Amino acid sequence: MGALSIRQVEKTYAGNVRILKGINIEIEAGEFLILVGPSGCGKSTLLGMIAGLDTPTAGSIHIGERDVTHLPSKDRDIAMVFQSYALYPNMNVAQNIAFGLEIRKVPKAERDATVQRVAQMLQLGHLLDRKPAQLSGGQRQRVAMGRALARNPRLFLFDEPLSNLDAKLRVEMRAEIKLLHQRTRTTTVYVTHDQVEAMTLGDRIAVMKDGVVQQFGTPEDIYARPANRFVAEFIGSxxxxxxxxxxxxxxxxxxxxxxxxxxxxxxxxxxxxxxxxxxxxxxxxxxxxxxxxxxxxxxxxxxxxxxxxxxxxxxxxxxxxxxxxxxxxxxxxxxxxxxxxxxxxxxxxxxxxxx
The missing domain is CATH 2.40.50.140 (Nucleic acid-binding proteins)
Known part of the structure; x- marks a missing residue:
């Protein structure tokens, strides 16, 4: 069994609206999975189910050997980075990074050491005393990533983390995320509608449309041998x-x-x-x-x-x-x-x- 297994996952909302239609995806430990597709394709819904923010109508989700389909988020050993950063405005950078550790009663000395390690990795050491309002968009996103890193989770989840940044910052942060993954080799699931992000970041890509995975493979496979017209036109610029x-x-x-x-x-x-x-x-x-x-x-x-x-x-x-x-x-x-x-x-x- 892989690091993440999604098996026949479906989601139907009131009024018999089918959002996900039998999703099957499996990735190995350390892989970087991209869920890409246009707005409304179901990619964020699927990420929410991996995170434990929603429950499938049918099917199952396994993280490693554990069936987590009905487990709450706190028991899944995951960390999520949101599009909106979701930082606490009244806390400085160090406190934001350490917050999850404090909630879990991690000793202060260990918390401080983790904050220093993460700050060094993300080049945040000179910003630890600043509040989020004093940071640029790219710096805020790095703090959000640092808070996730401090958890040392089994699975990183990114929900369109770069969509609020300008073009130059998106390129810079894309490189940061790539370097972060190369350093940590933490299994990662990343949602985007941007095919450039998908091609440059992913080890595996699931191209989605109307709640169906149209093609699942490496960036090279998907670009060189698109499975259908939709994939052919969606991937490539x-x-x-x-x-x-x-x-x-x-x-x-x-x-x-x-x-x-x-x-x-x-x-x-x-x-x-x-x-x-x-x-x-x-x-x-x-x-x-x-x-x-x-x-x-x-x-x-x-x-x-x-x-x-x-x-x-x-x-x-x-x-x-x-x-x-x-x-x-x-x-x-x-x-x-x-x-x-x-x-x-x-x-x-x-x-x-x-x-």
Missing amino acids: PVMNIVSAAQGANAPTAAGLPLPTTDGQQAALRANGCASILYGLRPEHLSLADSGVPGRLAIVEPTGPDTYATVETALGMLTARVPGTLHAQAGESVHLRWQPQHAHLFDARTEARVA
């Missing part, structure tokens, strides 16, 4: 290009243009009996060339290391991620080219991955 196509005798076609496929992709399409497909291409796999699919450059978006080029074609608007600076202007005629092995093929009826 800029979003994957999707072209609706009909399966021809030798290749899919769209707007009268053949879309290149490999022999293996063709075999998969035949085996699945796909009459119509969705043909997906990541922007980084499209390049501007002297020949290929003709189009007109509609939008040029320089980002520094890359340029996003949106091209109007007979296949629709397609976005290419071009390395460096693109020396071209909107309105110019261009061609797009790609290698067939980079295409992602989905059944248009089910939107499930075929090849």
Whole structure:
């Protein structure tokens, strides 16, 4: 059994509203699990059940060997970091970090040593006498993390901890959380709607939609082989290009243009009996060339290391991620080219991955 096992968990509220629909997830000790998905997908509800803040309608949750499905939060050996920090405004940083230890009657000498250890780890030593109102957003979040760390729990739970921070602080705190996990190797569950956070932090990612785990795997698996159209478009920025196509005798076609496929992709399409497909291409796999699919450059978006080029074609608007600076202007005629092995093929009826 893993460090965290979620088995056939369901949640139904009054009026027969199903929020979670048979969730199955298992991770090993020391892994960093990301629950990611759009608002309303059920990820925070699931985190609340792991935390003991809510109870499943069906199914079970195990932390290690223990079935904690109906245990109160205080008996689960967990620590949670909230989006709102949830610091006590009348206490200084040291008191906030030590509060949970004090409640559990930990001796003062041990509390003080723990506060010093955690403060050193999170670079909070110079802030221990300050109140939360005197801290920046990033510092408050570090204090919230410090309070969780002081517990030395079996499981860390993070509920969208960076969503209140500005873009620069989010990047900095993301690195802090990554370093913290590398130091402690505490099993962690982290909820976010931000796919960049998911890809950079997680050992495993559960992509959720409408109370269902659409795909569970490593960041590399999910990016390289998305299980369906939703995952393909949700993970990755800029979003994957999707072209609706009909399966021809030798290749899919769209707007009268053949879309290149490999022999293996063709075999998969035949085996699945796909009459119509969705043909997906990541922007980084499209390049501007002297020949290929003709189009007109509609939008040029320089980002520094890359340029996003949106091209109007007979296949629709397609976005290419071009390395460096693109020396071209909107309105110019261009061609797009790609290698067939980079295409992602989905059944248009089910939107499930075929090849």
